Each structure stands twice: as C-alpha cells, then as structure tokens.
Amino acid sequence: MSGEQRLNAPMGLLIDRNQPVSFSFEGRHYRGFAGDSVASALIGNGQWLLSRSFKYHRPRSVLTMAGQDANTLVQLASDPNVLADRTPISEALRVEGQNYAGTLENDRDAVLNNFGRFMPVGFYYRAFYKPKGIWDWWEKIIRKKAGLGTVDLKARAGYHDKEFLHYDLVVVGAGPAGLSAALTAAEGGASVLLLDENSVIGGALNYSRFDAAGVHAEGLRNGLIEQVEAQPNIRVMTEATCNAWFTDNWLPVIKGSRLYKVRAKECIVAAGAYEQHVVFRNNDLPGVMMCSAAERLMKLYAVKPGNKAVVLAGNDEAYLTALTLAEQGVQVQALIDMRDKAQDSVLSEAVSDAGIKIMTGKTVYEALPTKGNKHIAAVDVRSITGQGKVADSGETIECDLLCMSAGFMPAYQLLCQADAKLSYDDERARFEINNLPPHLYIAGSVNGVYTLDAVIADGKAKAILALESLGKPFLAEVPTVHCDKQMNFNWPIFKHPKAKEFVDFDEDLQVKDIVNATRIGYRDVQLVKRFSTVGMGPSQGRHSALPTARLVANATDRTVSETGVTTARPPFNAEKLAVIAGRSFDPYRQSAMHHRHVELGAKMIPAGSWQRPAFYGAPERRLECIAREAHAVRNNVGVIDVSTLGGLELRGPDAAEFINRIYTFGFLKQPVGKTRYAVLTSEQGVVIDDGVSCRFAEDCFYVTATTTGVDSVYRNMQRWNAMWRLKVDIANVTSAFAAVNLAGPNARKVLEKITGLDVTSEGFPYLACREGDIETPLGSIPARLLRVGFVGELGYEIHVPSRYGEALWDAVMQAGAEFGITPFGVETQRLLRLEKGHIIVSQDTDGMSHPGELSLGWAINRNKPFFVGCRSVDIVMNAKQTRKLVGFTLPAEMVNKGLKPEEGHLVLRGDDISGNITSCEYSPALDRIIGLAYVGIDQAESGSTFRVRVNGGSEVQASVCDLPFYDADNKRQEM
Amino acid sequence: MMTDSMTAVRPEQQLARNGLYRKIADAEFVATAESAIAASFSADDSSAQSRCALTDMTPVVRGGFRGKASADHLQALGLPIPEKPNQALTTDKGETVLRLSNTEYWLLGSVTDFGQTVADVRSQAMPAADCYPLFCNDSHAWLTLSGEHCAAVMAKLCGVDMRAEVFPSGSIAQTSVARINAIVVSHSVGGKAVFSLLFDTGYHAYMWDVLLDASSEFGGVAAGVTALMVD
Amino acid sequence: MKIMNCPLNGPRNISEFVYGGEVKQMPDPASCTDKEWAEYVFYHNNGTGVVREWWLHAPSGYWFIAERHRVSGEVSRTYDPSELDQSEFFAAIPAVPEEANS
Amino acid sequence: MPFSLLKYGLNNDYPFEKDADLPAPSKLKSHYDVVIIGGGGHGVATAYYLAKYHGITNVAVLEKGYLGGGNTARNTAVIRSNYLTSEGVKFYSESVKLYQDLSNEFDFNIMYSRRGQLTLAHTDSAIRAFRQRTEVNKHFGGKTELIGPQEIRELVPTLNMNPGHMPVLAGLWHMDGATARHDAVAWGYAKGATQRGVELHQLTEVTGVKVENGKVTGIKTNRGDIGCGVAVQAVAGHSSILSEMAGFRLPIVTYPLQAMVTQPVKPFLNPLVSSPAFHCYVQQTGRGEIVIGGGSDPYPLYGTRSNLDLKEGLLAHAVELFPFMSNLKLMRQWAGITDMTSDYSPIMGLSPVENYFLDAGWGTWGFKATPICGKTMAELVASGGKVPELIQPFAMDRFDTFRQVNEMGATAASH
Ligand SMILES: Cc1cc2nc3c(=O)[nH]c(=O)nc-3n(C[C@H](O)[C@H](O)[C@H](O)COP(=O)(O)OP(=O)(O)OC[C@H]3O[C@@H](n4cnc5c(N)ncnc54)[C@H](O)[C@@H]3O)c2cc1C
Ligand SMILES: NC(=O)c1ccc[n+]([C@@H]2O[C@H](COP(=O)([O-])OP(=O)(O)OC[C@H]3O[C@@H](n4cnc5c(N)ncnc54)[C@H](O)[C@@H]3O)[C@@H](O)[C@H]2O)c1
Ligand SMILES: Cc1cc2nc3c(=O)[nH]c(=O)nc-3n(C[C@H](O)[C@H](O)[C@H](O)COP(=O)(O)O)c2cc1C
Ligand SMILES: [Zn+2]
DSSP: OOSSOBOOTTSOTTOEEEEEEEEEETTEEEEEEETOBHHHHHHHTTOOOOEEOTTTOOEEOOSSSSSOSSTTEEEETTEEEEETTTSBOOTTOEEEOOSOSBOSSSBGGGGGGGGGGGSOTTGGGGSSOOSTTHHHHHHHHHHHTOOSBOOOTTOOOOOOEEEEEEEEEEEEOOSHHHHHHHHHHHHTTOOEEEEOSSSSSOGGGGTOOOSTTSOHHHHHHHHHHHHHHHOTTEEEEOSEEEOOOBTTTEEEEEETTEEEEEEEEEEEEOOOEEEEOOBOBTTTSTTEEEHHHHHHHHHHHOBOOOSEEEEEESSTHHHHHHHHHHHTTOEEEEEEESSSSOSOHHHHHHHHHTTOOEEESEEEEEEEEOTTSSSEEEEEEEEEEETTEEOSOOEEEEOSEEEEEOEEEEOOHHHHHTTOEEEEETTTTEEEEEOOOTTEEEOGGGGTOOSHHHHHHHHHHHHHHHHHHTTOOOSSOOOOOOOOOOOOOSOOBOOOTTOOBEEETTTTEEHHHHHHHHHTTOOSHHHHHHHHOTTOSTTTTTTTHHHHHHHHHHHTTOOHHHHOOOOOOSOSSOEEHHHHHOSOOOOOBOOTTHHHHHHTTEEEEEETTEEEEEEESOGGGHHHHHHHHHHHHHHSOEEEEOTTSEEEEEESTTHHHHHHHHSSSOOTTOOTTBEEEEEEEOTTSOEEEEEEEEEEETTEEEEEEOTTTHHHHHHHHHHHHHHHOOSOEEEEOGGGEEEEEEESTTHHHHHHHHBOSOOSTTTSOTTBEEEEEEEETTEEEEEEEEOOOTTSSSEEEEEEEGGGHHHHHHHHHHHHGGGTOEEOOHHHHHHHHHHTTOOOTTTTOOTTOOTTTTTOGGGSOSSSSOOTTHHHHHHHHHSOOOEEEEEEEOOGGGTTSSOOOOTTOEEEETTEEEEEEEEEEEETTTTEEEEEEEEEGGGOSTTOEEEEEOGGGOEEEEEEEOSOSSOTTOHHHHO | OOOTTOOBOOGGGSSOOOTTTTTTTTEEEEEOSSSEEEEEETTOOHHHHHHSEEEEOTTSOEEEEESTTHHHHHHHTTOOOOSSTTEEEEOTTSOEEEEOSSSEEEEEOOTTTTTHHHHHHHHSOOOSSSOEEOOHHHHEEEEEEESTTHHHHHTTTBSSOOOTTTSOTTBEEEEEETTEEEEEEEEEETTEEEEEEEEEGGGHHHHHHHHHHHHGGGTOEEOOGGGGOOO | OOEEEETTTEEEEGGGEEEEEEOOOBOOTTTSOHHHHHHHHHOBOOOSSEEEEEEEETTTTEEEEEEEETTTOOEEEEEOGGGSOGGGTBSSOOOOOTTTTO | OOHHHHHHHTOTTOSOGGGOSSOOOOOOOSEEEEEEEOOSHHHHHHHHHHHHHHOOOOEEEEOSSSTTOSHHHHOOOOBOOOOSSHHHHHHHHHHHHHHHHHHHHHTSOOOOEEOOEEEEEOSHHHHHHHHHHHHHHHHTTOOEEEEOHHHHHHHOTTSOSSOTTOOOOEEEEETTOEEOOHHHHHHHHHHHHHHTTOEEETTOOEEEEEEETTEEEEEEETTEEEEEEEEEEOOGGGHHHHHHHHTOOBSOEEEEEEEEEEOOBOOOOOSEEEETTTTEEEEEOTTSOEEEEEEEOSSOOSOOOOOHHHHHHHHHHHHHHSGGGGGSEEEEEEEEEEEEOTTSOOEEEEOSSBTEEEEEOOTTTOSTTHHHHHHHHHHHHHTTSOOOGGGGGGOGGGTTTTOOOOOHHHHTTTO
16 A cells, blocks of 8 residues: 555556546545546555445445445545546546545544444434424434535536437447357347447456466457457447346447437347455455455556455455466465365465465454554454354454455346346355346356356357347357356355444445344345345445345345345446436427517417417516507407417318217307317316317318317327228318417408408308418418407407418518507417406316316207217216306405405305316406306305405405406407 | 529518528528528538538428328329338439328428429319328428438437438338427438428427537538539 | 337337327217216226227327237237227217218 | 434344334234235235224235335325315325324334425416415415415525426425335334234235125135135225226226436435426435436336336436536436326225225325325224215215316326
C-alpha cells in the first residue's frame, strides 16, 4: 500500500503510461493514467479508503474491481452513487466520498459500528414506537441517516437517445465463451452483435491466469480477438451493458448515454461468473479483496495491490492468483486452502516452487486491522474442524493484502429475468441454470463450465444450436463439453462471537442477522430478504445470495436447492434514469390555424394532444377577455377554431343502419341535408360521447365527435363492424378537415360575403347542412357547412380540407372585419353553451351518467331494435333514479359576492352529499350566476332549492330552473 | 437550384398551406397547382444532402381509395396494383401506389408534376359501389428521408427493421414513429431512393423536428424537392 | 418486449397494439334476462389458460383476434375476425333492415 | 437510543425464541371454523380481527407462497383517503385511522409515516375533479385542500412546474397521505393473529373449493383436504381463479402493475407526489430510495415479469417532473398481479356461494385498505353473513343492478 508505484508492462493492459491524468478525491489531488478507473488510480496512489458502509459507516475499499459491489460507490459533482471501479478518470475530475459525517477519513457516524449489538436484525420493527406518537420524532432522526450519495437539485439530463437494433444473434459477454460463440455463429452466416461491458473484449482472458506457466491465455486471447475483429458478420460493441432480458429476446443495451433496444432472434448469454467471498470477521477491511480483483488491479491497471499478501483459497483459481502476485513482486506469506488439497497438483507444486507456503484445511478466521481500522494488518488463521467450525487457536500472519476465492456464482441475473430456474447441486456445491426459454442459451462459466477449452467448446456448441434455430445449419458436430473443475468450497462461512463477518457488504449484514431472521420466524428466503434487507442494496445480492441461501438452508434444516435464492429483477446494473427516459418524445398536434391564434395572442391550453385557444389576451385578464368575446358573439359575431373536433366519414349502403346501431337516436330516416344530435352510450349504458350526424347523401354521413373522444369512438366503430359486417366504410377524417364556427347575430352577413350558397333562413335553415364553396381572394375552397347552435346564436360551422384551413380563417376574419368579428376561445364557448344549457360530455357527465340523468331521453329512439348500450340504458332508466343533472341559478344579489360555486363543489341534502356542481359561470348576458349540477332526484323539481357548499365552507342556496337559461324559445339560433 | 418551369412563390400567397411552412421559411418555394413547395434552401449543400436529407413533400398531391372495387378502378386507370398488402409499386412517371390492406390503396404523386396525375385520377368518375375515395391528401402530411443513412435515422425512432436487406424498395410498414402512427414506404422519388413517411397532419411540425434531431448525428439537413430530382 | 403477429402487418412489438377485451357472445338483448345482460357487460372469464381476445394494430387501424395464454403470454394464433362465425359474437345475429340496405 | 434496544444489546441470547414473530410450520388440521384463502395483508388482517374482537381462533390462513408475498410485497405503500365517492371516502378514512395505531397495537413498528400526498392537476378538468374530491373529503373530516402553484412550490420546491406541454396548475394536498413499511403490515397482523391461536400455513396452495348444496364445506390444498364452516377468499390478483374453483365468475380483469426503485440517496423529498396526467408517482422511502410507480400494463396477464416499455415511459415522466432525478440510478423493477374492477372499487361481502365470502377487486389500491378490510371481513364472518354497513356499497351484486361505485378518476396513477 505504498505510493505511486506501478508495475511494468505487460501489466497495465488498459492504461496508457504516456498520458498522465490528474484528478481530485476528497479535495486532494492525485495523478493516474488515461485508462485508469477512479479506484485503480487511487489505489495506485495508496489511497485505499473509498467509501463508508450504509449502516455502520465502516471504511470500505475495492472488493471486485469490476463494479459488482457497493464498496466503491463515490460521489461526482452532480452524480451520486458512482462506481469508482468502473468510472474512468479524466482531467480535473472531482470525486468525493459519500455517506459520512465530517470527512471520509474521520466519519463521526463510524461510532455506529460500536453499537451494532444494539441493532439486531429488524431492530427498527422492535423499537421507536413507545410511547405512542414517539415514532414521528424518531423517524425524522433516522431518516437523516438514510441514503448514500447526495442528489444535485440543479442537475439536468444531457442528451440521451435511443436506437433499435436487430440481429440474428446477440452474444452477451465477450469472454472466451462469447468470443467463440460469436465466431462460430458468424462463420455460419448469422449477423452477430457481440456485447461486453468492458472497454476491451476478452473477458477473463484479459486479467485471469489459466495455467501455472501463465501463457495459455495470452495466445488464445490474441487469436480470438483478431478473428472476431476481422469477421464482417460480427459487430463488436464494448462498454455496452446488456441491462436486462425482456420477453422475446428484447435486450436493452446501455452504452454511454444511449439506450439500444436490441431484438435478437437468438441470444447466447456468456456473462461469466462472479467470484464469491469468504465470510469471516472483518472480511470487509480495505485490503481484503477477491482474487480476481487483485488480478484486475495488476493485469489491467499495473497496480500492485499490496506488499505482503495472504491468499485464501476455496478452489484452484486462487493458486493462479498467488503465482501472479509472486511474479509481480508481492511477497505471498501463505496460501491458505480451506480444502484438504488442490484439485490440480501441478498448481500446488508450482506454488510451492515459488516459495509460497501452502496451508491446507485452514481458513482465515478473522482479519485484524491496522491501528485506526483502515486496512488489514494481519490474519488469524485457524484449522477448520467442521462445517463453519475452527480450532480454538491458530496463528497470526501479517499481511496488507488478502485475496480470497470461495467459489463462483453464475451471472444468473439475465437468465432469471427470463424465468430460467436456478437449481443447486448440493454435491458439487454449485448452481445450475436450466429451464431456459426457446432461443436463449448459456455458455461458459455462467453455464458452470470453467476449463478454458471446455468454455470455448461450449461457446461453439451454443452457436451451432442458435444457427440451427435460425435455419442456417452449420455443418459441424456439436462439440461435447466436459468440465469437472470444482470451483466452490461448500461452507466458506465462519461465524465469530464478536461478529462483523459480513454476508452482505451493501447492507452491513452479518451471519447472525441472517440466522436470527429465521429464528424469529422469517424462514422463507424471501422473508429473510425482506426482514433483514439482504440482497436489497445496490449490488442486489451478487455476493450475498449464495451465503444467505446456505445459512438459511442450514438454519431451517433444508437443502440449498429447497431454500433457493431471491428473484433477480431488471436492471442488471443500476441504470441512470435519464438513459431509460431518453430523448423525451412529447408529440403535439396543431390545427391548420394554430399560428393565427398565436399571432392574435391566444392563451393556448391542451386538449388531448392538441393545443387550443382558451381565450385571446393576457392570462391575468382572463375574465375580461372571456366577457368581451362572449359579448361579441351574443351581440355581433365571433369565430372559433373547431378543427380539433372529431370527424368520421361513414359511407356505403348500410351507413344509416350502422349509425343507427351505434348512436342512440334514430338515423334511418334522417333527411339528406339535415343534421341530427348523436349521443353515444357505452355497453354499460353510460353517455360517453356526442356529436352531430350530417347526412350529405343517402349513403354518406359525416359525424362529429368530441376532440378527446374521437379516436376511441372510431376504434369502437371499426370493431363493431368487424362483427356486424355491414356494407359501410368508416374513416376517421378528423385531421382531414379544418373548421370554424361562425356565430352571432351577424354571422349570416359575414357568411354571405364569402359564399354563393343560399344562406337565408329558408334556404339554409337551422339544423341543415350544405356543401358549397367559400370564396377567398386566393381562390375558392370546397366546404361543408353545418347550421348548428352549440353557443345559442345564429351559427355556421364551416369545415374545409385542412390544407385550406389557414386561408379559411383569413377569409372569415377579412369578411368579418367590417363587423368587428371577434375570435373566441374554448373557455368563452363553455360559458356560451352553458347559457344554452348544453352539456359537455366529460365535464357534465361522469363515469356513471346515463341518458335519464341527463334528461336525454328525447335523444333515444325506443322504436329501433338495437343500439350499443340499449339494454343497459333500459335497465338503468327503469331502475329507481337517484340523481339528475339540472340547471340552477343563484339569487341575483349573489353576483359579485365572492360566493360563486365552483365546479366540483357539493350539493347537500341534510347531512348528506346529494350531488355536485359540474358547470358554473357568471353569465354576463343574464347578469346571474348560472350552472349545471347533479342533485338528488327529490331536489330536481324546477323551482326547488338546494344547498351548495362553496369555498371557505359557507353555503349558498341555489334554485333549480328550466333550461336553457338564455333565449328559452331558441329564437336566436333559429333566426 | 430551380428549373425554368418553376415559379417562385411564398407559401402564404397560396390557397393551400400546411403546418410546416413557417418552420422552413428560409427555403425557396415554388408554386404547385394550389400550394407552395420548398424547392431548395439557401444553405443547400449537395454532399450533405446525399448523405442524409429531409424533405417536405406534403404539397404534392396524394389520393386514396378503399373498397372491394378499388383495385379494378385503379387498374382501369392504368395504375399498377401491388400484389399484397404493405407493398408499393412506382409508375414510370414517378407515382407510387401503396397497398395498405386487401382493399385500400394510396397514390403518392410524382415530384415532377407535383402530383397532377394523381389529381387527375381523383377527378375520374368513380365505380358505382364498393370504392370510396379517401382523405389522405389532407389527413396526412408527407416527408421523405433520403441519403445513405435513412435506415439508421429510422432506427432511432421506430422499432421496425428498415435496413435495405429486410426492407427493400417497395416495402411498406404501418408502424409507430416517435410515438406517432405513420406509414413508412421505401421507394424512389424523382429517381432517388427514399423513405416516405405519411402521418397525421396535426403532427407535421413535431415530426419534422424529431426527424431532423435524429438525423443530426449523420449530418442530416433539410432539403428542397430539387435535391430529389436527379436523373 | 413481446412480439405480436398481426395478420395484416406481420410480427411487431406489442406496443403497436391495443388490447380490446375478451371475445364474448352478446346475449339477445331483446330476450335475455337482466342478469344475463349484466354478466355480458361486466363479468369476465379472466381465466389462466388460452383466451380469445380482440386486438387492434393501431397504426393500421386493423382489428383482429388473438388466442393468447394468460400466464405465459404466448400468442398461439392470430387471425382476421371474419374467420369466426357471427354466432360467436351474437346469440341473435342482428338483421339488416331492407330500407337500410337498399 | 430507545430503551427497547438495550435488551437486545445486553443479552447474548437474542433472539429469545419466545419473541418470534411467526411460529414454526405445523400440520394442517382436518377442520377449521374459518379458512382464509390468501396470506396477504387482507387475509392475515381478517384472521387477526376475528381472533382479537370475536374470539374466533379455530382459523387457518392458507398461503400458497410466503407470507405477504403477493401484492402486499409489491405495492408502493401509498396510504390515503382522498377518494371521490362518499362510500369510498368513509371506508378509506376508517382504514387510515386504524393504521395510525397499528404499531402500538401490534407491539411491532410498521413505520407508519405521515408525509402528506400531493396530486398534481395539469388541466382544468383535473382541477374540477380535485375540487370535488377535496370537498367530499372535508365533508367526512379529512384533511385535504385544493392548492395553487405557489403553495405547491413551497411544499415541493424541487418540482418542475412546467413539465412537457402540461404546466402544473393546481394540486390536491392530502395531509393524511402516508406510507408504511408494507411487508411489516402483513407481519404485524400475522404475529398478532398467530399469537392468538390462528394458524398460518405458508406454502399451502388452495386447489379446489368444495361446495355442497350451494354452501362451502371444504377446501382442497396441495397438502390435503380440509373441512371448513366458512371460507374467505382474499387472493387479490388470483381472485378469478379462486372464484372459478367455487363455481362463479367475477367482474374482474387481471392486469400486471409495475413499480421500481432507485439506489438510496440522502433525503430530499418528503411528501408523496403523484401526477395522474403523467401516469407517474414518486416517493422517497425511509432508507432513501425513490420508489416510482405508474399505470397498469395495457393488457391482462398473470405474470410478474416486468417490461421495458412501461419503464421507459414512466421514467421519462418522472424526469420531466423532477429533472434532477435524471442522474439517480434505478436498482430494481418488479410487478404485481392486480384484480381490476370496472369502477375501481373493491368487491366485498357475500358471494353466490353460501358462507363463502369475498374480499377481491383490490386492483392497484388495496394496501391502504388492509386494516379496515380485515376488520369488516371479520365482522361479516363473525355475524354469520351480516354485511357491515361500511362495505355494503361494495357488494358484488352492484354490477347486476348497474350501481357501480365509480372511483376511476380518484385511483388512476395515485393508488
Ligand atoms: C406495483 C403495485 C403498487 C401498488 N401500490 C399501491 C399503493 O400505493 N397503495 C395501495 O393502497 N395499494 C397499492 N397496490 C395494491 C395493493 O398491493 C393490493 O391491493 C393489496 O396488497 C392487496 O392485498 P391482499 O392481501 O388482498 O393481496 P395479496 O397481498 O396479493 O395477497 C393475496 C395472497 O393470496 C395468495 N394466493 C393466491 N392464490 C392462492 C391459492 N390458490 N392458495 C393460497 N394462496 C393463494 C397469494 O400468494 C398472495 O400472497 C399496489 C399494487 C401493486 C402491484
Ligand atoms: N479468475 C476469475 O475471476 C474468473 C472469473 C470468471 C471466469 N474466469 C474464467 O474465465 C473463463 C470463463 O469465461 P467466460 O467467457 O464464461 O466469462 P468471462 O468472465 O471471461 O466473460 C464474461 C464477460 O461478460 C461481460 N458481461 C457480463 N454480463 C454482461 C452484460 N450484462 N452486458 C455486457 N457484458 C457483460 C463481463 O464483463 C465479461 O467481460 C473460465 O475459464 C473461467 O474459469 C475466471
Ligand atoms: C416500497 C418498496 C420499496 C422497495 N425497496 C427495495 C430496495 O430498496 N431494494 C430492493 O432490492 N428491492 C426493493 N423493493 C422491491 C423488492 O425487492 C421486490 O422486488 C418486491 O417485493 C417484489 O418481489 P420479487 O421481485 O421478489 O418478485 C421494494 C419494494 C417496495 C414495494
Ligand atoms: Zn397506477
């Protein structure tokens, strides 16, 4: 653990010694090399302490050097919980520690370490709530200690986008298994995407040693990589993580700030295996790491992980690590093998020949810290006397590095997400993955195959299977794969009376925590997880799953297979929200006249995906604007863009019959040239949309629908006709038409100027529809005209092909200029229609409103055999009615009293709620407050009064009145 | 780069307009029968355009027919009929016939006559039954994406594989592009291989921005129709 | 993401489709009991086996029928609704009146 | 340090076996007075109140997996009572009241945390609906207000008031909004029930329901058949499967519902925040993770596999609302199987089979109802089938009479 010393080449595969990089950690400056990770650069500088643990604030340092643990989580300026062993350094990068009080070095919260015994597993459930109410106080204190890093509230996402990719075969992991699979598949003619999360391909070949001489891997690696890179059918993607497996081989691959969504016809997962730790006291001290971590430090970064090492072996791999350590000048004090002997005697001879003492049948019982607890200083080595049991005394061996390997756990995450089953072979002490879905294969160490030749054969074998499934049979025999290498020591767990033998580093969970959870009754491994939080931290159980399963099995008299492990869920690695969110697609839709409204200063509001003018003018003068616009419509002429209104074109010999079945009214006898109100009920008998049906020919109807309802109305129509099979063509023409409603006493005068149609009250009476031309200075526009009365004045809707929409608007505005034509918005329209007592579906109706409650009985044809919802309408209308939508006014003196009921206020009856206000406005035309409300059926009589509770809790009396409020005999709209 | 037969015009002087013209106001527009189409941009760079270009074809006339008699009707008018749904055929004069279902056909006008031929087809007498003209000239906007990176641009917006091997000229995908329903056609316009996108006119400006954004990685630029008129 | 095979458009991501409910037979509204009608409107088999369902391919506006397993999610068959007899949809097949069809 | 922890620290024998929350597994008896199918929160709460208030303890709770491993383990633990209908508000308010005392009642801390819930309105129709909910809530004594942008900024200064094309116009501020350690609720009930003599049988799957003369008489399980006087089905996502065993159909469709959680960060968000228009709600747990939830999957399925699609949309929305969350790291995504009714209200009470009682249709909103469900279902059982007034509106036959209790607007994406 000395200063800036780096090993010589060929160590340091990833770094460029010619490119020094300086950065800071906790305010201190350090130098590393391009290619270094934050962790390798810091350790290269002798800075071991990287983070503080979640619960006890224990000092932590690298464990895997592969981003598979939470020990290296650090804070970047606006990026919390960043993996120091996967994050490259860059010039002037500022890195901080996280989760401490004071400094990382002197964390005041580290005292929590001494109180561990008062915090048994699940202690939160057993304290802090007596006396009643005290929890509120405790909670605040406890919450302050929660969390790891800190979010930067000013952070914003950079640019993140996504890309869809399609391949015959995706190979996840470019270790020997993946390389060999990709090569075979590409040779067989498949298009292959080969993914690896690291910056270079090769996987374990890059850092691991495969034989005593240490030569086999190098040649193999170079050969495989060269061939893969030369193969045109293979696309290699590095620094790319396959972050989940979703149904039908749908693979999210994250590379930098881009999310690739990859569809693979076939997928081979060659993701390798995670080395496992030995559970003993203080196994979390800085300087205690996986064998593979030490190898990565040396091979990838040329960092010497220590000067005096002890290697703790549960398999032969650790022997190889000992050899590399020795070769790189680390004094290996001892190789402690928990087994009776190594499986491969060649290896143990090589280790002995290197002058390393091999101690078999022993384990590290405890790691002893330096003064200050920041690093390992020695190990207490004991003979193993039984499962998890050790001799009463042993020997102490000094060291500043402990490399351990208890075994390997397959990288099962992606496969578990594919519902593969993880089974445990109690005899061989290893997991197996089976029950894979079709088109998904595993190869290499994830498949429990460890000898290099077998790994390569396995990759090839799976590629041949994938090729077969692709219909590209490969004329080669499927190699048989055989591997009897024993990787796992079956009980690498040594409980210590003083505890701190960590099973889960993320959550600071010790052996007793797991065992005690089962003793308190949480026996299922899933309950153990939820009670103790084992496996719920940032590394999601990559290292705790196996020891937990073993401990739970042992404590509950079951086998590990019976116990199982908890479910691995997406994502594979923690993923930034911004990457998944991506570039935000927020589609918006504009009418052909949109820019005219903006130019006129409209306040635009959303209406479904559309934007519509609410009114024209400054938002703070809303009421004034609405009043002005309403006045213009009532007394002169106004125009509103109604392009967003849904439009459906129904044509064919059965068009009338079709509409007759869809809508409640009768349409068979609707005359050509006339419009009819059309109400739509759901199959439950609830009013869900309304519009106007225009018959332009015997076999041609144009039906309007609400802005937000039309898509679903259209879909439902199509579905009904897939069953009815009537001769009708149904088209959603909403976007094909732009439209305005020209309304007000002077509407006819304006219209006259721009059309040759007979627009007199006889020639074009109320509720008629016409086809004709609108004349503009730029030419004439074919139009459909509907004489309708939604706002209660003489009015014409003019619908034109949308390409003419802007010209239509201009023509109307120009023709109306001499009358002072006033554009009006949706909010004004809402007031005007309220004065006429017209309902707005979804504002004045809710999910239960049936035609009876809305007094729409007149719009239901009782003589026809069927319409959608008819039977339900019968049932609900025949049942006892409970409420009704009525018009109401407040006494004249209530105007301007500040007691106007608002939409949503309640109607009361005694102590009960009997209804609610759906619409309420001050009507300038009537100088009264008017509205629509659901009231109890007994309150619905015209002239009767009811109470409304308004803002502030006071009540007002409203009286039921007949509709419409305005122009009761409809003279104005029919003039 | 305008040919002599073209008349320069501003879009707002024409009767028919669309939701995009303000966004591409820096283009030089020429007149179509009733509208204006962007012919070229002052910043036109033909090498950039050949790599990746986005062109608004909305002013070019389109038409459509649906019903059992549609195929016969079109055939009688001399148009080729694609054999199966989701296939497209292009005529010698440059119109493209899309077959969208068993009984639905759309016609995309040629860039050389801005769709006049299609307009003529639309004005022909209709069969007495089972053939209904569609409204796609107004309900749908039309953009083309051209250049060697078309498939790569689409890969950022759409889940259908549009690489030439699997989506050759003559293919149609009715799918979702940047969360909007769209019809994507691989065909040629003015002799140039393009992807045509047809989608709800209300989203005209939205889709333009989305496509430009996606193509910026490939140096994508806005181009006028003259960029498509290669011989 | 699941792939759904649209009879018109071929295999597509399931996000392009809209689920439209179980295929149910409508009882004769003119003669069924209220209870039978309520069963039709509100109640579902919602079983764990293969269910016949309505699906819409939204970009092309095409409705079809899929037979899908409610646990594995596997879609065993998709086809045009015309392949089903109308009696699968209606206990009493609605008649087209003369005047409408003239 | 609270005194209660000292005893653990000072005693080397901890845990004392008598302190066990749950007893060891036992054999099934041949007959129980009451069999409760489903060991989720609702099932064990029913057992608890049966034993506690009604002295009925010859009760077995049968759970096919592990205790509380269904939706109880999967839900985002939003507890609130700001519903829309009078029936709903009365019912959920009772539940919230019960929740507040549970830790002390159980002698087991469920970490009930009253944070307040803020639901955002981005359109005027949402404001209308929220006003009505506010008023209905207040009418029944709830603490709910309709608040404006300024107050929203003060409550949640980190919120983006102009997300996408939909500015935040108003908010429904529900001061009673809370959360709790969801698993602990099931454990606390199970502990209280088993200590009073109820048997909890995990890994015991019900495979059939014996009905004779229209009356339930027994239950078949993978561990053998048992007789029963009364059976209660409380199986949430599996409701239709159980009802089919008992011989009837339900007005229920089963949809997956997903949720996700980020790695823990230091606390920055106190209230629960939800935006129905953005189909998204977020909250920060006591451990510092951000829990994010949204809308149901778009088609029915009996599966807990999650998908990418929903996650993409949901996180896009979460980041719109809280842009700085873009650097947070998502750690886990999961799903539950929910039993949706068409009116977003539950189905409680009698079934077509005599003595076979229903607690179903909990969809995406039933965690908050756990205490009151247990209490009313216990009353129903103890009274021999007299339906308590509070749950009468939720009878299954409301569908036969077209009298739904429509909570759709008050439930979507706020649970
Ligand atoms: C992602 C998500 C978020 C949610 N968020 C909220 C929220 O914020 N607030 C809220 O109030 N609600 C929420 N909910 C809803 C809530 O989780 C449920 O309504 C509630 O948990 C239902 O409780 P339960 O006890 O009825 O069901 P469960 O907890 O599902 O228990 C039912 C049990 O029955 C068992 N079972 C099923 N079949 C059998 C059988 N044949 N034999 C034996 N046992 C069987 C199951 O294994 C299960 O354990 C959410 C749900 C999900 C999925
Ligand atoms: N000494 C060690 O620590 C160690 C570890 C594993 C394997 N090995 C040896 O290596 C050989 C096995 O090779 P292999 O090919 O099975 O494994 P491998 O470890 O060589 O390769 C797996 C590769 O997949 C990558 N990867 C894993 N999940 C990924 C994902 N979701 N997205 C992108 N990349 C991902 C890993 O980073 C790694 O590079 C055996 O001989 C085995 O003994 C040694
Ligand atoms: C409110 C809440 C918070 C959660 N927090 C975490 C967490 O911090 N870490 C974790 O791994 N899982 C967390 N989970 C998810 C559970 O691990 C698990 O995914 C969920 O209970 C579903 O079970 P399953 O995934 O085993 O099927 C949380 C779940 C909920 C409901
Ligand atoms: Zn939801």
